[in-house]
Amino acid sequence: MRRQIPLALCFIAGLFMAVQYFIPHPAVQNTYELLLGWLQTLLAFAFLLGTVSLIRMHFHKIRNRADDRAFSWVTLLGLLGMIGLGFIHPQHQLPGSPFNLMFLNVQVPIEATMFSLLAFYIASAAFRAFRARTLEATLLLIAACIVMLGRVPIGDLIHESIPAATQWILNVPNLAAKRGVMIGVGLGMMATALKIMLGIERAWMGGSD
Amino acid sequence: MLADRGLARVGRSGMGSVAIVVIAVALFLCAGVAPAQQTGDVETAETMVEEALQPLMPPTAVTAVDTPNDRGSAISLTWEHSPDHESGTLLGYSVYRSDNPDTGFVFAGRVPYVQNHYRDSGIGNNEPTYYRVATVALDGREALSETFGPAEAFPQWFNGARVNVLIAVVVFVVAIIYFVNAAKSGKDLFIRRLAGLDEMDNAVGRATEMGKPILYITGLSTISDVATIAGINILGEVAKKTAEYNTKLIVPCADPIVMAVEQEVVKEAYAKAGRPDAYSEDDVFYLTRSQFAYVAGVNGITVRQRPATILYMGMFFAESLVLAETGASIGAIQIAGTDAVTQLPFFITSCDYTLIGEELYAASAYLSREPILLGGLKGQDTVKFIAGVFLIVAVVVATLAATGVIETNFMAPLFVTG
Numbered sequence: 001m002r003r004q005i006p007l008a009l010c011f012i013a014g015l016f017m018a019v020q021y022f023i024p025h026p027a028v029q030n031t032y033e034l035l036l037g038w039l040q041t042l043l044a045f046a047f048l049l050g051t052v053s054l055i056r057m058h059f060h061k062i063r064n065r066a067d068d069r070a071f072s073w074v075t076l077l078g079l080l081g082m083i084g085l086g087f088i089h090p091q092h093q094l095p096g097s098p099f100n101l102m103f104l105n106v107q108v109p110i111e112a113t114m115f116s117l118l119a120f121y122i123a124s125a126a127f128r129a130f131r132a133r134t135l136e137a138t139l140l141l142i143a144a145c146i147v148m149l150g151r152v153p154i155g156d157l158i159h160e161s162i163p164a165a166t167q168w169i170l171n172v173p174n175l176a177a178k179r180g181v182m183i184g185v186g187l188g189m190m191a192t193a194l195k196i197m198l199g200i201e202r203a204w205m206g207g208s209d
Numbered sequence: 210m211l212a213d214r215g216l217a218r219v220g221r222s223g224m225g226s227v228a229i230v231v232i233a234v235a236l237f238l239c240a241g242v243a244p245a246q247q248t249g250d251v252e253t254a255e256t257m258v259e260e261a262l263q264p265l266m267p268p269t270a271v272t273a274v275d276t277p278n279d280r281g282s283a284i285s286l287t288w289e290h291s292p293d294h295e296s297g298t299l300l301g302y303s304v305y306r307s308d309n310p311d312t313g314f315v316f317a318g319r320v321p322y323v324q325n326h327y328r329d330s331g332i333g334n335n336e337p338t339y340y341r342v343a344t345v346a347l348d349g350r351e352a353l354s355e356t357f358g359p360a361e362a363f364p365q366w367f368n369g370a371r372v373n374v375l376i377a378v379v380v381f382v383v384a385i386i387y388f389v390n391a392a393k394s395g396k397d398l399f400i401r402r403l404a405g406l407d408e409m410d411n412a413v414g415r416a417t418e419m420g421k422p423i424l425y426i427t428g429l430s431t432i433s434d435v436a437t438i439a440g441i442n443i444l445g446e447v448a449k450k451t452a453e454y455n456t457k458l459i460v461p462c463a464d465p466i467v468m469a470v471e472q473e474v475v476k477e478a479y480a481k482a483g484r485p486d487a488y489s490e491d492d493v494f495y496l497t498r499s500q501f502a503y504v505a506g507v508n509g510i511t512v513r514q515r516p517a518t519i520l521y522m523g524m525f526f527a528e529s530l531v532l533a534e535t536g537a538s539i540g541a542i543q544i545a546g547t548d549a550v551t552q553l554p555f556f557i558t559s560c561d562y563t564l565i566g567e568e569l570y571a572a573s574a575y576l577s578r579e580p581i582l583l584g585g586l587k588g589q590d591t592v593k594f595i596a597g598v599f600l601i602v603a604v605v606v607a608t609l610a611a612t613g614v615i616e617t618n619f620m621a622p623l624f625v626t627g
Contacts, residue, residue, distance in 0.1 A: 018378075022371055024280045025364045039433075043466065050465030050495035057494040068513050107502075114501035118527060121534040129558040178550050181566040183600075184593060185548040188570030189435040190378075191589035194385055196438065200581050203442035203573050204470060205477070 007199045014197035054079070143169055265344055265352040266292040268302060268325070273340045273360035276328060278371075278627050281364030283330040284338060288354065290325055291344040303343045303351065304329060310339045310356050319345065334362050370627025380595070385588035392584030400583055405544050405562030406575045409520075412542045413450045416517035422457035423447070424516040426507060426532065427471065428523030428547070429463045429500060435570070436548045437467060440523030441474055442573035443546070447520065448478030452487055460493040461510060463503045468495045504528045508535045521545040521560070522569065525552045533559035546572060567593075 013035075020032045058072035066072070085099040086092045092099035132138040149155035150166025195201035268288040276283040286304060293299055299322035305314040306329060317329050317340075332338060337359030343351040392398055416423045425447060427440035444460065451458040458475065462468035472493045479488035496506040511519070512535065519536040521529070521543070529545075529552040536543045537559045545556035546564030556563045564572060567589075574582035603620045610618035 022368050022375060023366055024278060024368050025366050026280045029280050046465035046469065047498075048465075050462075050468060050498075053465070053468060053490075053495040054497075057491045060491050071509065071513075107499075110505070111499065111501040114504050114531070115527070118531055121530045125530060125534060125555060125558040129554075181548075181550050181553070183596065184567035185550075185570075187381075187589055187593050187596065188439075188548070188567035190381060191385060191585060191592075192435050192439055192442075192570045194382060195582070195585045198385075200389060200585055201442060201573065203445035203577070204438055204474065 003202075003205065006205055007202075011197050011199065014193065018193075018197075051079075265346050265350050267344050267352040267354040268342050269354065271340060271342050271354050271357040273329075273338070273357050275360065275362050276330075278365055278368040281334040281362050282332055283328055284332060284340075284360050284362050286327045286329060286340055286342065288325050288342050290322075291352070293344060293346075294322065298346050298348075300345045300347050302327070303345050305341045305343065305353070306332070307339050307341075308336065310358060314339075314341055332362055334364060337361055368627060370625075373623055374626055381588075381592050384592045384595075385585050388588035388591065389581050389584035392580040392587070395580075398580075398583050398587045400571075400575060400586060403564065403568055403571065403575055405546065405564045405568070406572055408542075408544060408562050409447065409576065410450065412518040412520070412544060413447065413454060413456060415542055416451075417454040417456045419517045421517035422459050422514055423451055424507075424511065424514075424519045424536075424541075425458060425460045426519070426521050426523070427460075427462070427467060428521070428525045429503060429528065430524035431464050432466045432470060434524045436524040437464075439570045439573065440546070441467070441470055443520075443522045443569075443576065444471060445474045445478050446573065446576040448475040449482050452479040452482035452484040455484070455487060458492055459510060459514065459516065461496045461503075461507055462494065463496060463498060465495055468493065500526065500528055504531050507532055511535050511539060511541070515539050516541055519543045521547065521556065522564075522572070523547065525549050525556075530555035530559065536560075 016035075017032075020028050023029075055076065058076050061072040062069045062076075082099065082102065085097075085102060089097040089099060091097060094100060126144070130137070130141045130144060132141050146162060147166050147169055149158065150163045155162040155166070192201065196204065268291045270289040271286065272288070273284050273286045275281075276285045288302070291299065291302075301319050301322045302324070303319045304317040304327050306317045307314040318327060320327050322345075327342075329338075329340075338361065339356050339358030340360065341353050341356050343353045345351050388398070413423060425444055427437055427444065430437045432438065448458060450456075460471055460475065462471060472490060475493050476485075476488050476490075479485050497503050508531065510516075511532075516536075516539075519541045521532065522545070525532075525547050526549070529547070529549070533543060533545065533556055543560035544562045544564075545560040546569035547553065547556060548566050548569055550566070553563065553565060557565075571586050571589075574586045603624070606615070606620045607618050609615045
């Protein structure tokens with residue numbers, strides 16, 4: 001029963017979600033919207049679960065005097081501090097409230113910093129990818145040079161056909177490859193969903209037996 | 210009481226017409242007093258008089274039917290354009306509705322004069338409704354059509370515009386079931402090699418030899434994303450191996466529901482491997498929902514714990530390159546698998562092996578080598594082959610139609626859904 005009930009629930013829910021696509025009747029569509037609403041409710045409770053997991057893991061690290069427990073202290077103090085600030089000011093979302101100040105002046109700049117690292121990582125990754133050691137890498141290097149030049153005004157100044165070549169690379173070989181991958185992805189998604197619905201794929205619940 | 214608001218509009222436009230006539234006549238008289246310089250004005254006035262006196266023609270052949278393939282509450286109207294359509298004096302068409310054929314018509318909506326159809330939504334189901342469509346001139350005059358009706362809106366139990374999708378799904382299901390049954394009966398199914406998955410054993414073995422952990426990341430998406438589920442399926446197989454080899458497995462999660470499922474999957478895998486004691490809930494934990502806070506957390510773990518192997522299996526966004534480059538910087542073996550087309554180049558650049566698109570979905574079957582799962586995989590490949598042939602034929606037909614070799618692209622409707 002421990003396995004049958006989840007499998008039956010999965011089959012019924014999966015079948016309903018598949019069938020509702022073909023039935024526009026309000027009786028079905030309203031149920032579908034209701035179920036989507038339930039998902040939101042479920043997510044709210046799940047966040048509580050996530051927070052408990054986070055606190056427990058870092059608490060264990062501190063208790064076990066792990067080497068990197070200093071980070072656990074920072075995490076727990078940050079978490080509890082922000083919760084405290086949220087309770088201190090009744091309208092914490094308003095500009096000027098302590099919670100809002102901390103969010104805008106600490107979290108937002110830190111996240112922006114992390115995001116900005118992407119530019120440097122792109123440069124280092126491009127350096128590795130564009131080393132012309134094989135035929136494929138050489139083709140990649142040539143295509144990348146044309147596309148990069150075609151995207152800036154100097155490309156047009158070097159030769160007027162470079163922007164057109166850029167567009168051709170993006171619209172023909174690049175797009176064809178993308179669509180090929182996407183068709184495969186679509187079919188793969190359907191197959192995976194079907195296998196889960198039919199109980200063929202059971203790894204999500206720990207395995208087949 | 211015929212079309213209260215409509216009649217009011219007609220009334221106002223009637224007064225407007227009288228005013229135009231008066232002005233025109235005055236201009237005409239003035240032209241008589243000063244004939245030389247007033248010739249142009251006289252012609253303009255004559256035109257205006259003609260326009261004002263010419264009756265506005267209503268649209269014809271008004272039809273109203275239930276909007277097909279919807280959840281009801283909507284009626285679709287069509288009509289033939291008014292004979293004044295080409296005159297350049299029209300503003301549009303107004304639609305009036307009533308539950309009585311003779312009276313009580315209320316304004317339902319207006320469309321530009323180039324349009325000859327309207328979808329009246331928000332009405333009750335199974336209620337007889339009557340319609341009149343009015344031609345609206347630029348000067349505000351309106352000419353009402355004959356009453357059409359009754360028309361009734363009602364919901365449908367099947368969306369006929371999606372029959373093509375249904376057929377495709379049925380073909381898909383039949384192919385999967387056929388190959389699963391074939392696999393069950395012991396038929397040998399050939400599956401091409403996937404280098405990234407073949408290397409999975411070596412990657413786990415390397416971590417064991419080095420005495421370092423394995424970091425497993427299923428991305429930032431939720432459990433409703435099939436790529437995340439595929440990542441979780443692979444996690445089960447990887448967890449079995451780490452349990453057998455007694456290697457630490459770290460799984461930081463960005464979604465609490467995903468975390469709960471992953472905890473269960475890893476726990477089951479450890480139990481199956483006969484090592485339930487080796488499982489620790491602290492190894493499968495929630496980090497944060499925030500994208501770059503998650504990146505900071507995972508990169509911190511990568512740099513501090515220096516895992517020997519990092520596996521990225523699931524849905525990734527802008528964080529992919531930051532994660533993979535940090536992993537590459539510590540010399541970890543990295544295997545990625547994602548269906549996010551925009552992130553694939555980053556993984557291909559920074560990781561040792563990358564599962565591209567559908568290979569991610571095939572990974573679970575490939576790793577487990579369970580005949581039933583391999584059968585499903587074979588069915589999926591067969592449908593992909595059929596879809597490929599179908600697409601090639603469609604492209605040829607579309608090209609022939611575009612170049613005029615054949616008259617119509619008869620395959621185009623097969624790709625349209627409603």
